Amino acid sequence: MTLTSPGPTLGVVGGGQLGRMLAEAAAPLGVEVVVSDPTPDAPAAPVARDQVVGDFDDPGTVRELAERADFLTFEIELADPDLLERVSEETGTPVHPDPETLRIIEDKLVQKRRLADAGVPVPEFREVNSAGELRAALDDLGYPAMLKARKGGYDGRGNVPVESPEDVDEAFAEIVDAAQGGSQTDPSGVAMVEEMVDFERELAVMGCLGSERWGEGDEPERDTFPVTETIHREEILRETRSPPEADEDVRERARGVALDVLDVMEGRGVYGIELFQGPDGEILLNEIAPRPHNSGHWTIEGCHTSQFEQHVRAVTGRPLGDTGRRAPTVSANVLGDVDERQAATLSGEDAVFERPRAHLHWYGKREVYRLRKMGHVTLVGESGDRTDRLLADVRELRDGLTFRD
Amino acid sequence: MTLTSPGPTLGVVGGGQLGRMLAEAAAPLGVEVVVSDPTPDAPAAPVARDQVVGDFDDPGTVRELAERADFLTFEIELADPDLLERVSEETGTPVHPDPETLRIIEDKLVQKRRLADAGVPVPEFREVNSAGELRAALDDLGYPAMLKARKGGYDGRGNVPVESPEDVDEAFAEIVDAAQGGSQTDPSGVAMVEEMVDFERELAVMGCLGSERWGEGDEPERDTFPVTETIHREEILRETRSPPEADEDVRERARGVALDVLDVMEGRGVYGIELFQGPDGEILLNEIAPRPHNSGHWTIEGCHTSQFEQHVRAVTGRPLGDTGRRAPTVSANVLGDVDERQAATLSGEDAVFERPRAHLHWYGKREVYRLRKMGHVTLVGESGDRTDRLLADVRELRDGLTFRD
Structure with missing residues (x-):
């Protein structure tokens, strides 16, 4: 490889603190950073070469980012894997990690299944699509357990502990509400439950x-x-x-x-x-x-x-x-x-x-x-x-x- | 003190590699950097919040920099101490180090005199305002010696070794030329000569x-x-x-x-x-x-x-x-x-x-x-x-x- 000026440009979906610290680390290596973020003057902006203002899953924003970059990456799981894949194909700008990885990880149930299949030790877990399924799963896993939104959880948001059978209905309603902002009535595909690990x-x-x-x-x-x-x-x-x-x-x-x-x-x-x-x-x-x-x-x-x-x-x-x-x-x-x-x-x-x-x-x-x-x-x-x-x-x-x- | 966002802004006269590395170091501390440099998109620009394009000694440029900054500094000795002092007074933006220090340092003869007066050990040196004075000085200091432009020297530019009495006229002409770009005929105040230190x-x-x-x-x-x-x-x-x-x-x-x-x-x-x-x-x-x-x-x-x-x-x-x-x-x-x-x-x-x-x-x-x-x-x-x-x-x-x- 070679180094030139302007050096390779890294496009980062997300301009929060992770994007900021990426930009801080990129500068000595001669890598310029452009971030995309919906908030104007996001945390990464003063350190990055530039910011494209737009939503993480806005096609025009991600496309502009890709067109300005030699490599594309993301600092937030809210990045849309389908969009990243399509934009990468259309612009020829490679995206790392592979959007397929984002697809596996963004759904905690899919993530756990893939890892368990690969022999990685994981806590016991069950897919639960209704309060009834949750109750049945906990008859098996025991109480307490952790009910989790499959997508969008972050810093504890989307995690609801279930202490006893009396909590089941309320906990399930809460996770559906948390996952969907109350806008959807079909709870299928929303939740999974996991044994509560008594960790050291x-x-x-x-x-x-x-x-x-x-x-x-x-x-x-x-x-x-x-x-x-x-x-x-x-x-x-x-x-x-x-x-x-x-x-x-x-x-x-x-x-x-x-x-x-x-x-x-x-x-x-x-x-x-x-x-x-x-x-x-x-x-x-x-x-x-x-x-x-x-x-x-x-x-x-x-x-x-x-x-x-x-x-x-x-x-x-x-x-x-x-x-x-x-x-x-x-x-x-x-x-x-x-x-x-x-x-x-x-x-x-x-x-x-x-x-x-x-x-x-x-x-x-x-x-x-x-x-x-x-x-x-x-x-x-x-x-x-x-x-x-x-x-x-x-x-x-x-x-x-x-x-x- | 406190930390806010946007944090304190540091205005840096000069946007070369020193300005760039200052900006890299400032970011984690929450300090934003604006640089001034005559070259558009100077090395510091991709890392800094912004660059004001203009000469180091251009009053409008330095004034704009001061108005945008909470603190002013410089990464190049070509900064003009009088201008920095005036702009700092007018805008209320403090400048560090004190322009007086820049004044002492920018003239190597003044620098050496001040340091010698303060008891700092320095090589023997003489002010020389003509080839004749240089010859007289070297009768005293001995050969070889280092003839130096008092101002503007940098990475060896403006330093001319004088090996023997035969070199005196040519060396003095060269230093006058180097210091003034040949535009001035009065060599007063241009040069000093220093013993060549036989350093370990x-x-x-x-x-x-x-x-x-x-x-x-x-x-x-x-x-x-x-x-x-x-x-x-x-x-x-x-x-x-x-x-x-x-x-x-x-x-x-x-x-x-x-x-x-x-x-x-x-x-x-x-x-x-x-x-x-x-x-x-x-x-x-x-x-x-x-x-x-x-x-x-x-x-x-x-x-x-x-x-x-x-x-x-x-x-x-x-x-x-x-x-x-x-x-x-x-x-x-x-x-x-x-x-x-x-x-x-x-x-x-x-x-x-x-x-x-x-x-x-x-x-x-x-x-x-x-x-x-x-x-x-x-x-x-x-x-x-x-x-x-x-x-x-x-x-x-x-x-x-x-x-x-």
């Missing part, structure tokens, strides 16, 4: 699929970033730590499951692979995101190559970078702590700037609302540091930040 | 001056990055290594001189401080750049905070970041290797992408010419690695890159 901890692995050019034989180059522990509250990621407290053999097993997941995925890019570690150290797959993921933000400072640079490398056909960890690293999300939607003004951030080896990442969102992801703080330790100490420190830094007056 | 090696220290708010007493916060060895050929920087081969006491002395230099500088920002290490380990100041400097590019991956992030922090009034070195690190400049000015197409770069812990930085310049700085390669070692080995490796990577067909 949650882990995540960023998997990487590169080009066949750099792999062995006809296989794409593959790799994983170091295993990360993810800590959720209200089903929203709050903190990560890497290495996790998990034993070495558990980490190896998690990495093995991630590699098995990558065998099912098609197309270049990084994949956020969320896992449960069960009480006996067994690993079960939770969910997959076919894009950079919140659980990998710590790699920006914590690894020799960040997940964002890795995604840019993979999509543009470059060799994958070194995923090695520089030092134990933790991160904490900065979430909206206000009740009403309002203009975003963060205070307390100078304590983060003052702290050695702490890094504030601000996503540039103009408005804040409760639990909105506004930024994150990463804290890098010294080789050999325990992450429980680092975790306490990064929480203290994060807890000193507020959007309140 | 060249060192550089990036110095940092922050805000009084974060310093002790009324003093600005100050710090230095780790000492770096710089390797020049044809007076253009080729490679850096940090730590240098120099002994610990030499490094300490270099750091001490850098801190003394900072005492003479006024205003927030990073300063590239170039030094000679003499045969007995003594340190002499060579030159100062009041901005991020090529000798500090390795800090992007090699230190916890890069020189670019540090400059953004300092100028926008944030606390300085941790200047600690992550691991031994080397860098090599990617220079134009073609004879004719032409469209830039680099090949051989995949070997850099393949190499673990190697990082290619591409500046996005559309045209290449001989010795033009087009990018750089950084190679990060493991703790305890010797930099001579790393240096050989990064040279090999760099030598594999070419702009030739």
Whole structure:
């Protein structure tokens, strides 16, 4: 390959924080980024070459993006796989990962079936198309269980716990409503239910699929970033730590499951692979995101190559970078702590700037609302540091930040 | 302070690679960058929020930049201190470093005098306003010596070695011509001459001056990055290594001189401080750049905070970041290797992408010419690695890159 100016242009469907951090990582490599997003002046806009304003699934928008780009990718699962495939064929601009992967992943039932068929360990699950089917499934799986919208779930939206038989009707009505905004009366194809895993901890692995050019034989180059522990509250990621407290053999097993997941995925890019570690150290797959993921933000400072640079490398056909960890690293999300939607003004951030080896990442969102992801703080330790100490420190830094007056 | 969106805007006079890397570093901090540069679509443009097209010393351009910015800085010494001062007063937008520093530095004779007066060790030097004065000075200083244009020198341009008395007339005519483009016949104020230092090696220290708010007493916060060895050929920087081969006491002395230099500088920002290490380990100041400097590019991956992030922090009034070195690190400049000015197409770069812990930085310049700085390669070692080995490796990577067909 060669490098020119203007360099290759990467078109990204979605201009949120992931698009922004992709653009930050692309610049040193000489890759220019154009994003599409319905919100004018989206978070990625000030860093990207340009933004095409339009919906994620608007044909004209995606087509304009493809025409301006040498490679197309997406940072949001709301991207439409059929549209991406058609536009890619019409314009000749390749799209990575393959839209087929998006098709598999966007429907959680299809995703789980494909992975289970491939031998990836997953929690027990059932398709449920009515409250009656849900009740029958739970007679088998037992209570409590997690009822999930098959499509469109995100940060806990579209997940409803079912504690006992009395909850079944209400839970099913809620998931149908959540999935369809109440506009549809036929609940077929809307939901699945999954056993509630009594996990010891949650882990995540960023998997990487590169080009066949750099792999062995006809296989794409593959790799994983170091295993990360993810800590959720209200089903929203709050903190990560890497290495996790998990034993070495558990980490190896998690990495093995991630590699098995990558065998099912098609197309270049990084994949956020969320896992449960069960009480006996067994690993079960939770969910997959076919894009950079919140659980990998710590790699920006914590690894020799960040997940964002890795995604840019993979999509543009470059060799994958070194995923090695520089030092134990933790991160904490900065979430909206206000009740009403309002203009975003963060205070307390100078304590983060003052702290050695702490890094504030601000996503540039103009408005804040409760639990909105506004930024994150990463804290890098010294080789050999325990992450429980680092975790306490990064929480203290994060807890000193507020959007309140 | 607080963080908002859009965040504080930093106006940068100059949109070359330094402006580009400033913009890359500013984005995670929520700082937006607008640059001014006479070349449309300058290297910084794709990464910055916007570019104002206009000359560095054009009043309308600088004024527009100031009006759009919360803070003003410069990445090029060609910025006009009087203009910056006037525009800053008129618009109320502070400029850092203080234009007075630019005034001291832009004239090498004034710079050397101020530093010598402050006790900073400098090579012997003389003001010379005619070939006769040059001859008289060299009777005293001895041959060979370095004749320098007082203003406008850059990457060796404006430096003429004088080997013997026979060279004096021609050298003086050349420096007058170089300094004035031959347009002026009065050579007063044009040149100075300096003893040729028989150095063991060249060192550089990036110095940092922050805000009084974060310093002790009324003093600005100050710090230095780790000492770096710089390797020049044809007076253009080729490679850096940090730590240098120099002994610990030499490094300490270099750091001490850098801190003394900072005492003479006024205003927030990073300063590239170039030094000679003499045969007995003594340190002499060579030159100062009041901005991020090529000798500090390795800090992007090699230190916890890069020189670019540090400059953004300092100028926008944030606390300085941790200047600690992550691991031994080397860098090599990617220079134009073609004879004719032409469209830039680099090949051989995949070997850099393949190499673990190697990082290619591409500046996005559309045209290449001989010795033009087009990018750089950084190679990060493991703790305890010797930099001579790393240096050989990064040279090999760099030598594999070419702009030739």
